[in-house]
Amino acid sequence: MAFYDGLFKVLGLSDWCGAGASNAPMSMADLLAQNTGEETKGEFFPFPSLDNLNESCSGIIQSRDVTKGIENGFLAAKPALKSVLDPITQPLSWLLDGALWTFATIPWFIMVPILVAISYYASRSKAVTGFVLFSILLLGLVDHYDVAMQTLSIIFVCTGISVLLGVPIGIAMSKSDRLQRSVVPVLDLLQTLPTFVYLIPLIFLFSVTESKLYGIAIILYAIVPVVRLTDLGIRLVDKDVIEAANAFGMNARQKLVKVELPLALPNIMAGINQTIMMSLAMVVIASLVSAPGLGVNVLRGIRNLELGVGIVAGIGIVLLAVILDRVSKAALSRVDMTHVKH
Amino acid sequence: MTKEPKVSLRGLYKIFGAKDEAILHHVQAGMSKEDLLVQHHHVLGLQDINVDMQAGEITVVMGLSGSGKSTLIRHLNRLIDPTAGEILVDGEDVMALSETGLRSLRQNKMSMVFQKFALLPHRTVLQNAGLALAVRGEDAATCNAEASKWLDRVGLKGYENHYPAQLSGGMQQRVGIARALTANTDIMLMDEAFSALDPLIRTDMQNLLLELQEELHKTIVFITHDLDEALKLADHLVILKDGAVVQQGEPQGILMNPSDPYIEDFVSDINRARVLRVKSVMEPLTGTEFAGDVSLHDNLESMIARSGGDTTLHYRVMDGDAPVGELHMRDLVKALVPRLSSGDA
Ligand SMILES: Nc1ncnc2c1ncn2[C@@H]1O[C@H](COP(=O)(O)OP(=O)(O)OP(=O)(O)O)[C@@H](O)[C@H]1O
Ligand SMILES: [Mg+2]
Numbered sequence: 001m002a003f004y005d006g007l008f009k010v011l012g013l014s015d016w017c018g019a020g021a022s023n024a025p026m027s028m029a030d031l032l033a034q035n036t037g038e039e040t041k042g043e044f045f046p047f048p049s050l051d052n053l054n055e056s057c058s059g060i061i062q063s064r065d066v067t068k069g070i071e072n073g074f075l076a077a078k079p080a081l082k083s084v085l086d087p088i089t090q091p092l093s094w095l096l097d098g099a100l101w102t103f104a105t106i107p108w109f110i111m112v113p114i115l116v117a118i119s120y121y122a123s124r125s126k127a128v129t130g131f132v133l134f135s136i137l138l139l140g141l142v143d144h145y146d147v148a149m150q151t152l153s154i155i156f157v158c159t160g161i162s163v164l165l166g167v168p169i170g171i172a173m174s175k176s177d178r179l180q181r182s183v184v185p186v187l188d189l190l191q192t193l194p195t196f197v198y199l200i201p202l203i204f205l206f207s208v209t210e211s212k213l214y215g216i217a218i219i220l221y222a223i224v225p226v227v228r229l230t231d232l233g234i235r236l237v238d239k240d241v242i243e244a245a246n247a248f249g250m251n252a253r254q255k256l257v258k259v260e261l262p263l264a265l266p267n268i269m270a271g272i273n274q275t276i277m278m279s280l281a282m283v284v285i286a287s288l289v290s291a292p293g294l295g296v297n298v299l300r301g302i303r304n305l306e307l308g309v310g311i312v313a314g315i316g317i318v319l320l321a322v323i324l325d326r327v328s329k330a331a332l333s334r335v336d337m338t339h340v341k342h
Numbered sequence: 343m344t345k346e347p348k349v350s351l352r353g354l355y356k357i358f359g360a361k362d363e364a365i366l367h368h369v370q371a372g373m374s375k376e377d378l379l380v381q382h383h384h385v386l387g388l389q390d391i392n393v394d395m396q397a398g399e400i401t402v403v404m405g406l407s408g409s410g411k412s413t414l415i416r417h418l419n420r421l422i423d424p425t426a427g428e429i430l431v432d433g434e435d436v437m438a439l440s441e442t443g444l445r446s447l448r449q450n451k452m453s454m455v456f457q458k459f460a461l462l463p464h465r466t467v468l469q470n471a472g473l474a475l476a477v478r479g480e481d482a483a484t485c486n487a488e489a490s491k492w493l494d495r496v497g498l499k500g501y502e503n504h505y506p507a508q509l510s511g512g513m514q515q516r517v518g519i520a521r522a523l524t525a526n527t528d529i530m531l532m533d534e535a536f537s538a539l540d541p542l543i544r545t546d547m548q549n550l551l552l553e554l555q556e557e558l559h560k561t562i563v564f565i566t567h568d569l570d571e572a573l574k575l576a577d578h579l580v581i582l583k584d585g586a587v588v589q590q591g592e593p594q595g596i597l598m599n600p601s602d603p604y605i606e607d608f609v610s611d612i613n614r615a616r617v618l619r620v621k622s623v624m625e626p627l628t629g630t631e632f633a634g635d636v637s638l639h640d641n642l643e644s645m646i647a648r649s650g651g652d653t654t655l656h657y658r659v660m661d662g663d664a665p666v667g668e669l670h671m672r673d674l675v676k677a678l679v680p681r682l683s684s685g686d687a
Pocket of ligand 1: 358359385386387405406407408409410411412413414567
């Protein structure tokens with residue numbers, strides 16, 4: 001005799017409910033109670049949850065049917081979604097695999113100078129460049145060079161794609177209030193969703209062996225700041241300067257290229273810096289879905305309680321984070337310098 | 343004067359707000375700026391503006407803050423669209439222009455100098471000055487040659503490769519002027535171009551403008567809220583109040599015959615001896631005995647100095663070599679006291 005039997009009788013729904021006794025599978029709690037041998041008495045006034053209502057009226061679904069329904073919905077939509085998304089995202093897999101292969105194939109004595117040169121070119125700072133060299137050598141010393149390069153190559157690809165997609169989206173948003181209003185909630189969602197939650201629908205759509213699975217997860221997470229800051233940067237461009245551009249008869253393209261983008265560049269660069277840092281955060285988590293790199297070692301540390309392995313990989317990640325942050329910040333401040341403000 | 347004006351505004355109205363056209367008839371029926379704001383939540387920008395700007399002249403638009411000066415000048419190149427009315431440039435209706443037509447007007451016929459300079463901070467002085475030509479699609483060599491010629495002219499030789507932020511306000515505004523001159527347009531719009539500068543540099547820039555105008559004869563529309571500046575520069579003075587023209591005409595005439603208490607207020611505390619000129623107080627030539635010859639363009643201050651303060655003297659007024667009138671020092675002294683249109687003191 002379940003608590004809500006009376007309710008359905010009063011409402012006159014007993015017939016629809018199917019003559020009282022439920023023949024639905026028992027809930028876990030019931031099952032446990034049955035095993036321990038005692039009849040469930042139930043609480044004095046149980047919450048009218050689906051499961052509790054179901055006990056009085058089998059016409060009402062159980063909670064497990066809801067999750068099952070969502071799953072089935074997903075599975076039903078999967079072939080259609082996959083047939084669209086698969087070809088579009090396939091180049092991402094190639095890019096990621098290509099980058100991983102390239103970073104792994106180029107021998108260290110060529111790769112390290114290239115990386116040092118890139119950091120000098122971007123930052124124009126001896127201190128930053130020296131720190132980059134030191135960190136890479138340190139990683140190599142403890143035999144983490146290969147995994148660090150894997151992480152780095154994934155970050156390069158994902159940041160590159162985020163910038164390539166994010167800057168145009170940001171520009172479009174800055175030009176249209178309507179677009180901005182509809183994109184901002186999506187960005188908010190992407191930024192507030194806990195990172196693990198991204199992975200769930202992706203695992204359904206793509207197989208875990210494909211690199212684009214983690215690629216998409218990283219890009220979705222990391223693209224947000226570059227979009228936001230491009231939009232913001234362009235909207236913040238001095239109205240007087242825009243007016244001057246109009247007064248001298250610039251067309252929309254000239255205004256964008258000659259005025260808006262250069263003046264928004266410090267903000268865009270700040271966005272790129274954030275994007276790089278977020279890719280790094282996500283590439284570690286993405287090791288759960290087979291992303292190679294330092295994250296794998298951290299995961300191993302957690303799973304096998306190998307404290308040392310985990311900590312060394314963790315320090316490696318910190319080093320990478322500091323390198324990427326310093327280099328991109330130095331590049332940013334160099335950009336800022338060229339338009340000295342009063 | 344029957345020559346075609348370079349720019350003319352006919353029955354121009356501007357109301358700021360979403361339903362500007364729907365409430366235009368209230369303004370045309372004479373509703374005031376305050377009532378419009380309280381009853382309809384729209385801001386009256388301009389009402390019934392009719393101004394002709396002659397080629398080769400400096401037209402100065404003057405008024406207090408919020409009187410609609412910036413709004414007016416931005417109608418000439420349609421940075422702001424009017425609610426009603428016509429804007430004619432060289433007899434051509436600017437309102438009828440397509441987007442490309444409008445861009446070409448802005449590129450080829452008008453250039454603008456801004457109160458806050460509005461230079462591109464990431465471009466050098468040279469690149470800023472050559473902006474108009476670059477926008478027109480000229481090659482870099484032409485842009486740079488023209489730009490450095492005009493930078494030279496405004497006294498900025500040697501600063502070509504500096505960035506705007508490295509220059510003082512006065513120098514930045516020189517770049518702004520060089521940018522407008524490099525565009526080589528007939529019409530120059532200057533919105534409070536000198537207001538952000540300190541008095542000495544400001545006088546400098548005014549002299550520079552007059553000097554340039556002497557040889558270039560551009561049609562200049564100059565906005566200011568400073569009467570001294572207006573009187574110094576204006577060939578034609580337009581006085582705005584609450585978006586309407588209260589008086590316009592030759593500046594000396596406005597000074598001698600203010601038509602409105604608002605303008606009397608304006609003109610009451612300027613140095614009349616320095617601003618008024620002989621031509622504004624002279625009489626037709628009748629006498630024969632004169633203490634000497636003076637020029638039409640001398641100001642009254644110099645006359646007082648010359649006469650040593652003697653009010654009984656008479657002078658013959660000359661325009662070049664031809665005598666055109668006579669000046670009684672007694673009239674001159676009377677002219678120094680502002681005349682009140684209302685009669686009471
Ligand atoms: N975009 C706008 N929206 C609403 N009202 C406006 C707008 N631009 C100007 N106004 C109003 O129009 C009136 C005239 O403004 P305008 O900027 O032309 O004045 P101004 O004479 O140039 O003043 P200032 O000397 O301070 O520059 C003001 O009351 C102002 O509030
Ligand atoms: Mg103004």
